[in-house]
Amino acid sequence: MKRVTFGHSWLPYFFVLPQIAIVVVFFYWPAGEAVRSSFFLEDPFGFGSTFVGLDNYAAALTQAEYQRVARFTVWFTLLVTFFSLAIALVLAVKADEILRGAKTYRTLLMWVYAVAPPVAGLLGILLFDQHVGPLVDVAAWFGWQMRVGVNYWDTAFAMVVVSVWKQIPVNFIFFLSGLQGIPHSVREAAVIDCKSGLRRFWTVTFPLLAPTGFFLLIINITYALFDTFGVIDLMTKNEPANNPVTLVYKVFLDGFRGNDLGGSSAQSVILMVLVFILTVVQFRLIERRVHYT
Amino acid sequence: MIRQLFAAALLLSTSATAWAETRIEFWHAMGGRLGEVVNEIAQNFNASQDEVELTPVFKGTYEETLTAGIAAFRAGEQPHILQVFDAGAATIIGARGAVVPVEDLLKEAGAGFDINDYISGVRYFYADSSGKMIGMPFNSSAPIMYYNKAALEKAGVEPPKTWEEFEQIAPKLKEAGYVALAQSHLPWIFTENFMSRHNLQFATNNNGYDGAADTRLLVNNDALKNHFRKLLEWQEKGWFQFYGAAWADNQTPFEQEKVAIWLGSSGSFGGLSQSVDFEFGADYLPYWQSVIEEGKQTFIGGAALFAMSGKSEAENRAVASFFEYLTSPEVQYLWHRETGYVPITQAAYELAREDGHYERVPAAEVGIKQLNLPAGEWTKGYRMGFYVQIRDVMNREYGKIFSGQTTVDDAFETIEEEGNKLLDRFARTAS
Numbered sequence: 057m058k059r060v061t062f063g064h065s066w067l068p069y070f071f072v073l074p075q076i077a078i079v080v081v082f083f084y085w086p087a088g089e090a091v092r093s094s095f096f097l098e099d100p101f102g103f104g105s106t107f108v109g110l111d112n113y114a115a116a117l118t119q120a121e122y123q124r125v126a127r128f129t130v131w132f133t134l135l136v137t138f139f140s141l142a143i144a145l146v147l148a149v150k151a152d153e154i155l156r157g158a159k160t161y162r163t164l165l166m167w168v169y170a171v172a173p174p175v176a177g178l179l180g181i182l183l184f185d186q187h188v189g190p191l192v193d194v195a196a197w198f199g200w201q202m203r204v205g206v207n208y209w210d211t212a213f214a215m216v217v218v219s220v221w222k223q224i225p226v227n228f229i230f231f232l233s234g235l236q237g238i239p240h241s242v243r244e245a246a247v248i249d250c251k252s253g254l255r256r257f258w259t260v261t262f263p264l265l266a267p268t269g270f271f272l273l274i275i276n277i278t279y280a281l282f283d284t285f286g287v288i289d290l291m292t293k294n295e296p297a298n299n300p301v302t303l304v305y306k307v308f309l310d311g312f313r314g315n316d317l318g319g320s321s322a323q324s325v326i327l328m329v330l331v332f333i334l335t336v337v338q339f340r341l342i343e344r345r346v347h348y349t
Numbered sequence: 350m351i352r353q354l355f356a357a358a359l360l361l362s363t364s365a366t367a368w369a370e371t372r373i374e375f376w377h378a379m380g381g382r383l384g385e386v387v388n389e390i391a392q393n394f395n396a397s398q399d400e401v402e403l404t405p406v407f408k409g410t411y412e413e414t415l416t417a418g419i420a421a422f423r424a425g426e427q428p429h430i431l432q433v434f435d436a437g438a439a440t441i442i443g444a445r446g447a448v449v450p451v452e453d454l455l456k457e458a459g460a461g462f463d464i465n466d467y468i469s470g471v472r473y474f475y476a477d478s479s480g481k482m483i484g485m486p487f488n489s490s491a492p493i494m495y496y497n498k499a500a501l502e503k504a505g506v507e508p509p510k511t512w513e514e515f516e517q518i519a520p521k522l523k524e525a526g527y528v529a530l531a532q533s534h535l536p537w538i539f540t541e542n543f544m545s546r547h548n549l550q551f552a553t554n555n556n557g558y559d560g561a562a563d564t565r566l567l568v569n570n571d572a573l574k575n576h577f578r579k580l581l582e583w584q585e586k587g588w589f590q591f592y593g594a595a596w597a598d599n600q601t602p603f604e605q606e607k608v609a610i611w612l613g614s615s616g617s618f619g620g621l622s623q624s625v626d627f628e629f630g631a632d633y634l635p636y637w638q639s640v641i642e643e644g645k646q647t648f649i650g651g652a653a654l655f656a657m658s659g660k661s662e663a664e665n666r667a668v669a670s671f672f673e674y675l676t677s678p679e680v681q682y683l684w685h686r687e688t689g690y691v692p693i694t695q696a697a698y699e700l701a702r703e704d705g706h707y708e709r710v711p712a713a714e715v716g717i718k719q720l721n722l723p724a725g726e727w728t729k730g731y732r733m734g735f736y737v738q739i740r741d742v743m744n745r746e747y748g749k750i751f752s753g754q755t756t757v758d759d760a761f762e763t764i765e766e767e768g769n770k771l772l773d774r775f776a777r778t779a780s
Contacts, residue, residue, distance in 0.1 A: 099778040101444035102423045106777050115774070121745070121767075186592060187601050205593030207752050294410055296741055297594030298748025313412045314738040315419060315440060316774065 087328065094321035105318075112322035122306065122323075129281070129302045132216065136280035140220045141272060144227030145265075149257070151228075152235045162232065169225035173283070177290030180218030184291075204291070205299065212300040215291055219284045227272050234268030235261070266346045274338055281331070303327055370402045371667040373429040377405055378414040378652065379488070382619055386687045394674050401667040411437065411652060412737060418657070422447060427657040429668050432487060434652040435537075438475055439734040441655055442483050443561060443779050448655045449665060450477075451485045451672065458669030466676075470646050470720025471693050474730035475653040478558045484653030485672050488690040490616035491647050491716040492538040494635060498628040500527050500609035508610070508630065511638045512579070515610075519588035522609045529588040532612035533599040536743040538634070539580075541731065542647040543573060547640045548725030557732040561776040564733060566768040568743075569761040572640045577750060577757045584751060591751040594744045614650060615716025618689025622710075631712035633719050646722035648730050651690060682706075691717040734775025739768045 094112050098105035116122050151162055171179070183191045184204040195202040204214045238261060246260040262269075282304050289308075292299045296309055304327060311320025379387045384407050391405045408414040411434035418431040419440075433441050441447055455462040464472050464482055470491070475484035496508050504525040506518035515530070522529040532538050544551040549572060551557075553565040583589035590608065592598040603611035604625050612634065613621075621629065636644035654675075656668045674680060681697030684690060686706060692698045698717055701707065707714040733739060746760035755763075 097774060097777045099444055100419050100440055101447045103444050103446060104779065108777070115770070119767075120763075121742075186598060187605065203593075203752075205595060205598055206591060206748070208748075208754065293593075293595035293598070294412070295594035295596075295744060297744035298746075298752065298754070299594075309741070310738070312416050314735060314741070315416065316735060316738065318778075319774070 090321045090324050090328075092321075093317055094325045095318075097318045100315035100317065108318065112318045113326070115319060116323050116326065125301055125303055125306045128212065128300045132212070132219075132284075132300070132302060133277060133280040135216050136219045136223065136284065137273065137276040139216070140223035140227055140276055140279075141269070143220065144224045145231050147224070148228050148231035148235055149261075151232055165228055166225050168221065169229065171222070173222065173286040174290060176218060176222045177287045180214060180221075180287060181290055181293070184214040184218075205293070208298055208300060211291065215284070215288060215300065218287050218291070219280065222287065223276060223279055227276065230268055230272055231265065234265050238264045263347070270343060270346045273342070277334070277338075303330075371400060371663050372402045372404065373664060373667045373671065375403055375405045375430040375432075375654075375671075376408045376414055376418055376428040377432040378408060378411045378434070379432075380407060380409075382623070383488070383616075383688055386684060390675070390680060390684065393680070394671060397674065398670070401670055403671055415440065422657065422659075425659070427659065429657060429660055429664055430671070431655050431657055432652050433484065433655055435474070435648070435650055436736040436740055438484065438653070439557070439561070439732045439736055439775070442475070442477065442732070443734055443775075446658055448483060449658050449660075450481055450483045451654075451656060452482045454656050454665055454669050455672060458666045458673075460669050460673045466694050466696065468691070468693060468695055468698060468717065468721060469724060470717075471649050471691070472729075474649050478555070478560075484655045485676070486649060486651075486693045487654045487675070488616060488651040488684075488688070489649040489693055489720070490614040490651040490690050491649065491719045492534070492542050492612055492634050493615050493715045493719060494610060494612055494632050495603065495617070495621065495629050495712075496610045496632070497527075497603070497606060497608075498630050500525065500606065504609070508632050509635050510633070511644075512576075512635050513638050515635055516579075519583065519586070523587055525609075527609040528590045528602065528607055530583065530610045530612075531590055531592060531599045531602060531608040533596045533614075533617075535594070535747045536740040537650055538612050539576065539747075540568060540573065540743055542634060542650075543576060544568075544731075545646065545648045545725070545728040546634055546636045546644045547572060548645045548727050549573075549640075550727050551731045552733060556727060556730065557772075558730075561734050561772070561779050564772050564776070566733075566739070566765050566772070568768075569765045572637070574757050574761055576637065577747070577760075581750060581757065591748075594748060614689075615719075616651060616688055616690045618713055618716075619687060620689075629712070631715040633715065633722075644722065645725040645728050646720055648728065649691075649720060685713070689713060689716070691720060733772060734779070735771040738771050739764075742767045742771070 095107060095109060096105040097108050097112070147165055151158065151165060154161055183189050184202070186192060186203055186205060189204075192202045192204070202210045204211050242260065242264070246256045250256050250259070281302065284302065285305055285308070288301055288305050292301065301309065303323070307320050307323045307327065310316045310323065375391070377387055387405050391403050394403055395401075406428070408417045414431070415433055415437045418427060418433070421427045452462050452464075464480070467486070471486040471489050472482070473480060475486060476482045494508065500522065501508060504518065504521040504527070506521050509515040509518055519529040541551065549570065550567050552567055554560055554563065557564045580589055584591065590602070592602060600611065600613060600617070602608040606627060618631070633644065634647060654672070656665065660668075676694055678694065678697040678700040681692040681694055682700050682704070685692040685697065685701055692701060743764055746755065746764050749755040750757055750760050
């Protein structure tokens, strides 16, 4: 085979330049700016700033509210990731088994994907509204006086439900295509070897789905940590008050609502470090167990 | 003849160049019906003269508008006029050089300025410690009490003047099938204005007006804590219900006739008149007679207009001419009538009275009358930095009180502790 070579060594750099420029301008530069301003206390209008060393970090980490937000973020991420993956997997496996009317069924499951996040948040607010929400009425039948916006845990529950609901279709699509990528011959061989459908699933299908699963795991953790911003923003109705919020939403609150640029920057640097650690852990520990075919 | 016409045309064209329109931009946070009235005022202003072209731009909530203004200022793209709400006053006034004080602006433009033209309740809230007006009070409101007339009649009670009276009538309202009381903004109604209504000091350093350094919150006091203990007790008895920190969540049950008495803003009047079809009345915010014999005036809520610095002289003059137009009695009366916000000048108030507005809708006068009640030592306002976050801390702790996650004592200790930390942080930014 003939290898294509370019005469000028600068040409490939030239082609990737726009990409690099975008990354530098929209990621490295702001990130560097965040690190810099995390060491300062700054007047919002930019008239004066004082170097305060690590004070902003200390102020954030020792704050009881920050710790509560961090704890909530961990639980929220675990719950949203687990339920949106688990429910989507069950739905995908069931959809995969269906032969008649499969297309209609799949389309019905997928259409939620087309709902824009703010719309999902708005629907969530309406469904869980204290005064008119139908889900609140449903909960009342079971003796649960659900008070979203007043009770911390009720609000957290509503946020998890809306976030999971929004994410299931994405996971469903990926799981379904992953399942359909498993060769028929392998499945047939498994049927001969083992009668129990559940066991076949765990020993054959599930490991073969691992690459898809790993990809989705990362996507879903990122989703729960960052992309649920819109849902939280709408469900707190511009009043954080005693409502649960995630770390990234707290960065927004302190920076954009409260105009505390230094404090907000320090929090976003902490978040950057956490995400970096999380990425390393995911790729070092979990990916090793995943076999790509 | 032709020559004369030609000369006239030439004269017209030169004068048109000399009087070219100055374009000014006005960023505000007035959505819904309020935004419509702002646009109407802007249109009328533009039609009333041809030197200045004003463009109002809606920027979202109060917080979003302030943040947008700050970001624009840092980029050198600030609007000419920025609407900033009460809680953001310290941020913008503390940043020396971000704004042209409205008093200077009007005097330099030769428009004349006398602080005594303004009603007493609005004079000093947006002023500096020497009493110079920095921001032009625009949509000024007071927290007042609205009540469902039919509900009170059914229970056979009169609207309460004091909280002691409220305790007398609440059981009867409950018997009549109502939640007696709800309110829409705990930090504003039951903290800031609780302090002014009872003439209590809100913060050290003259409520914060004398400088940011070492300003301390003074909310951890018995009068305020007892009030919250009472609220908690009333909640248990079914007399008071807390529907969360969002404004509308507490207004809705009043509109649905589940709640008999609702504490809201005098600026809610316009919207409420449109949204409900039952008769409602309004009266002053109740006070505790055990704390003060006669309740004092309250702080103004709402927002003020600030002339941003860094603009040309012609543009500043244009802003001054708009402010002059805006404070004219006719425009103030229009704003007052359509929105329920109080008229900010005595002249506008008198015009509304002469026109018989308050005979037609007595409830519309409650806000301005409350702002004109006798003043006390601690009723002119407060000035604290990072106050948006301090309000958020209050809202969080109050939410915890009413959902049983904390006690009144712990909550107020936390508010003072975290609030004072925020005040310290703010003092260090303004170096």
